[in-house]
Amino acid sequence: MTEIIDGNAVAQRIRDDLGDAITTLEAEAVTPTLATVLMSDDPASETYVSMKQDDCAEVGIEAIDVEIDPDAPAQELYDEIDRLNADDNVDGILVQMPVPDHVDKQPVLRRIDPEKDVDGFHPENVGRLVAGDARYKPCTPHGIQKLLEAVDVDPEGEDAVIVGRSDIVGKPMANLLMQKAVGGNATVTVCHSRTDDLATKTRAADIVVAAAGVPEMIDGSMLSEGVVVIDVGINRVDAETEKGYELVGDVDFESAKQKAAAITPVPGGVGPMTRAMLLYNTVKAAGRHNDVSVSLP
Numbered sequence: 001m002t003e004i005i006d007g008n009a010v011a012q013r014i015r016d017d018l019g020d021a022i023t024t025l026e027a028e029a030v031t032p033t034l035a036t037v038l039m040s041d042d043p044a045s046e047t048y049v050s051m052k053q054d055d056c057a058e059v060g061i062e063a064i065d066v067e068i069d070p071d072a073p074a075q076e077l078y079d080e081i082d083r084l085n086a087d088d089n090v091d092g093i094l095v096q097m098p099v100p101d102h103v104d105k106q107p108v109l110r111r112i113d114p115e116k117d118v119d120g121f122h123p124e125n126v127g128r129l130v131a132g133d134a135r136y137k138p139c140t141p142h143g144i145q146k147l148l149e150a151v152d153v154d155p156e157g158e159d160a161v162i163v164g165r166s167d168i169v170g171k172p173m174a175n176l177l178m179q180k181a182v183g184g185n186a187t188v189t190v191c192h193s194r195t196d197d198l199a200t201k202t203r204a205a206d207i208v209v210a211a212a213g214v215p216e217m218i219d220g221s222m223l224s225e226g227v228v229v230i231d232v233g234i235n236r237v238d239a240e241t242e243k244g245y246e247l248v249g250d251v252d253f254e255s256a257k258q259k260a261a262a263i264t265p266v267p268g269g270v271g272p273m274t275r276a277m278l279l280y281n282t283v284k285a286a287g288r289h290n291d292v293s294v295s296l297p
């Protein structure tokens with residue numbers, strides 16, 4: 001029997017557990033506050049940000065919604081980040097990626113106060129993660145670690161193959177899985193668009209993390225019996241539905257399910273975990289910022 005990993009259920013458990021930390025903060029008159037900054041009119045980005053805002057409201061985090069015209073000069077985004085950095089009521093700042101082409105993302109990431117960088121994308125936080133001293137673990141790979149833990153998959157000694165080398169998922173996932181720490185200790189291979197003979201690599205894997213952003217690129221023929229499959233892809237493909245599209249992962253779910261011991265669905269797998277871990281990091285940031293000790297799930 002293949003276990004379908006229920007990201008919604010695990011995310012709900014994390015949100016419930018965060019309630020204690022939020023109560024602790026409230027007792028100290030602290031309302032954790034996240035500012036989301038959207039400089040895009042991409043419908044998917046708009047949806048993600050609005051879901052993040054809704055999640056905050058559900059658990060008692062105040063969400064500040066900042067929207068910047070995608071045609072505005074980069075300086076407008078810089079000024080907004082400066083203002084949020086200086087705002088003592090703001091604990092966490094998230095600039096939704098991608099930013100428009102005329103805005104270079106690196107200076108944006110560097111500009112966010114590392115203490116408020118709840119995405120964990122600032123080079124200081126990336127460096128700390130690599131050094132094994134993470135301040136904020138990036139939400140998607142951290143959420144995947146929590147998912148694996150929830151289904152009793154310990155990466156220690158396992159061959160993990162990550163498909164995709166993005167700064168948001170592939171690179172930090174590799175770091176977390178290889179670390180000498182609980183939830184790590186895997187032997188990690190990172191594959192990408194220039195990888196030769198991908199199927200040979202994925203077939204050798206005990207754990208596959210598919211994060212390339214290519215619809216259904218990994219199918220059952222590329223997997224071994226008993227593999228654990230984590231599908232990070234959320235791809236909109238044309239379909240005759242009411243919306244005119246449907247969401248598919250980077251994994252061909254039906255054929256992969258025939259091989260996998262456990263697999264995440266799309267939607268309802270990794271996506272809800274990314275959002276839950278953003279709440280986690282925001283609560284952590286609020287504790288640090290206000291010198292309140294909070295216990296996190």
Ligand code: GUN
Nearest residue numbers: 094095096097098119139
């Ligand atoms: N775009 C896609 N995933 C993410 C994420 O985790 N954080 C931000 N800020 N932008 C994203």
